Amino acid sequence: MKAHKVGLTLGIFFGLMHAIWEVLVYLGWAQSLMDWKLGLHSLNNPFIVGNFNLGMAIELVIVAIIGGYIIGMVFSAVFNKFHK
Numbered sequence: 001m002k003a004h005k006v007g008l009t010l011g012i013f014f015g016l017m018h019a020i021w022e023v024l025v026y027l028g029w030a031q032s033l034m035d036w037k038l039g040l041h042s043l044n045n046p047f048i049v050g051n052f053n054l055g056m057a058i059e060l061v062i063v064a065i066i067g068g069y070i071i072g073m074v075f076s077a078v079f080n081k082f083h084k
Contacts, residue, residue: 002080007072014068015061022057025049 024030031049038045 003073003076006076007069010072010075011065011067011069014071015065018061018064019057022052022060025057026052 021030024033034047034049035045
């Protein structure tokens, strides 16, 4: 049961982070944020943020939640296997 809770927690966290990213894209702030963040790492940004698309935004958040859930389940299973 703990693996399920870790999966849900990580899935919700990943989904929330991607939902915030989509809000930044919608507001038009994502490109400048990405340029600034990569600049902090002394990198030039080769990427251009596209236009906001609600369908793709929803799909991104759902995929992030599912991916986060799977990663959380695997992490928890491995942790529980070796932490005895």
